[in-house]
Amino acid sequence: MKGKRTLYEIYWEILTFCRTPRTFTSIIHRCSLNSDIGQEHIGFLLGKGFLRRYEEDGANLHRTTEEARPFLDAFRDMYLELYNKGPEFKL
Amino acid sequence: MITETLNRLSREMRSFYSLIIMNMVGAGIAVAMGLAYVVRNVHPMIAARQLIWPEALTVALVVVVGVLVFRWFITNVEMFDEYQDVREKASEDESGVEDSATELIVLNMAFYRDHRESLGGVILGSLVTGAYFLVSAALQVRYLLSVLGLGSAFEAAFTLVGFGLCLTLGVAGVYIPHLFRRYQATWDKRLQDSEEAEKRLGELLEGSS
Numbered sequence: 001m002k003g004k005r006t007l008y009e010i011y012w013e014i015l016t017f018c019r020t021p022r023t024f025t026s027i028i029h030r031c032s033l034n035s036d037i038g039q040e041h042i043g044f045l046l047g048k049g050f051l052r053r054y055e056e057d058g059a060n061l062h063r064t065t066e067e068a069r070p071f072l073d074a075f076r077d078m079y080l081e082l083y084n085k086g087p088e089f090k091l
Numbered sequence: 092m093i094t095e096t097l098n099r100l101s102r103e104m105r106s107f108y109s110l111i112i113m114n115m116v117g118a119g120i121a122v123a124m125g126l127a128y129v130v131r132n133v134h135p136m137i138a139a140r141q142l143i144w145p146e147a148l149t150v151a152l153v154v155v156v157g158v159l160v161f162r163w164f165i166t167n168v169e170m171f172d173e174y175q176d177v178r179e180k181a182s183e184d185e186s187g188v189e190d191s192a193t194e195l196i197v198l199n200m201a202f203y204r205d206h207r208e209s210l211g212g213v214i215l216g217s218l219v220t221g222a223y224f225l226v227s228a229a230l231q232v233r234y235l236l237s238v239l240g241l242g243s244a245f246e247a248a249f250t251l252v253g254f255g256l257c258l259t260l261g262v263a264g265v266y267i268p269h270l271f272r273r274y275q276a277t278w279d280k281r282l283q284d285s286e287e288a289e290k291r292l293g294e295l296l297e298g299s300s
Contacts, residue, residue, distance in 0.1 A: 004204035006285070008292045009197050016190055048299055067299070074295055075288075076193045080096060082284040083196045088099055089277040091106045091270060 010041055012075045015050055015068045021061035093188050100195045103277075104178060110270050111171045114217060117263055118164035120256075121220045125157040156223065163216030166209050177202050200285065203278040210275060214268040221264020228257035 005013070013031050022030075028038035042062065045051040050068035054061055064072075132146045177198045181191075231254045238250045 005197065005201045006289055008289055008296075009201070011296075012193070012197070016194070048296065071292070071295060071299070075292060076189055078288040078291065079193050079196045079285075080093070080189075082281055082288055084096055084099075086277060086280045086284070089103045089106060089274050091109060 007041075008075065011045060011050075012072065014041060014045060015064045015072055018051060018062050018064045021056070021063045023059055023061060027062060093192055096192045097188065097195075100181075100192060100199070104181070104195075104199070107274060108174060108178065110267070110274065111167065111174060113263065114213065114267055114271075115164070115167040115171055117217065117220065117260060117267065118160060118167050120260060121160050121224070121264075122157065122164055124256075125153050125160060128153050129157070156219070160216065160220055163213065163220070166213055166216070170206055170209065170213070173205070174202060200278070200281065203282065207275075210271055214271050217264050217267045217271070219264075221261050221267075223261075224257045224264060225261030228254055228261055231257065 010031060010033070014027055017027060017030050024038065024042065027033075027042065028035060031038070033041065042051060045068075046053060046062075048067070050065060050071065051062050052065050054063070129150055132150050136143050136147065180198060181195050231250070235250050235254050238247050242250070
């Protein structure tokens with residue numbers, strides 16, 4: 001995903017993407033982040049316990065944990081609400 | 092509920108995509124007509140090897156406006172290209188229905204944040220071009236009436252097509268900014284609401300271990 005995103009939108013994207021185990025490289029590629037920024041965000045989410053890092057077949061994988069569910073649910077509900085409550089854009 | 096949200100997103104995206112295409116086509120035609128005008132008027136000057144007034148002045152004016160219109164055209168093409176990415180991303184989404192709706196909202200919001208400033212330029216470009224074509228159509232009225240009264244059928248048809256094209260582009264150029272402003276108003280409200288959502292998400296993150 002490209003474009004100007006807020007911090008929480010980036011967290012949401014990383015966590016949604018990591019519902020299936022992912023490598024660091026695939027996360028930063030998918031979320032269009034540079035290595036340093038990606039490291040920072042992933043480090044934050046690991047620190048919060050929203051992501052878990054483990055090794056499998058020699059690869060370092062990241063997976064979203066159950067602890068992230070309240071954040072993901074709240075994010076989804078808020079964005080759907082703010083989108084639905086306004087008027088629709090039509091030609 | 093979620094299906095209705097997805098349908099709504101899909102309708103909105105289709106509407107905005109059509110709006111960009113309309114604007115891009117208008118800009119393309121404006122650039123083409125400007126080029127045709129310059130070539131038509133520069134040719135006699137080259138043949139005569141001297142500047143012919145007032146054509147030289149109008150050519151200079153069309154070149155200056157043409158550069159601005161060309162920039163407007165390029166902005167449109169860039170916007171079109173990036174929005175195409177948003178649409179492609181939406182169609183290749185493999186996540187669940189609720190996640191894909193949320194992702195589309197986030198994608199559209201990111202796109203709007205990116206292009207909020209350039210939309211002002213697009214609106215201005217469209218208005219200026221619209222005004223130019225309306226004035227051009229108004230200036231053709233007298234000539235059109237004389238051709239319709241005295242000219243050949245071919246000449247009358249040709250002049251009528253030119254007049255119709257100018258009038259259509261003029262009206263479209265003035266009307267399209269109104270649609271862009273509606274798009275801006277819709278997404279500005281959502282961005283404003285997202286700031287409140289951000290605060291609540293921040294509190295939620297602070298509250299978690």
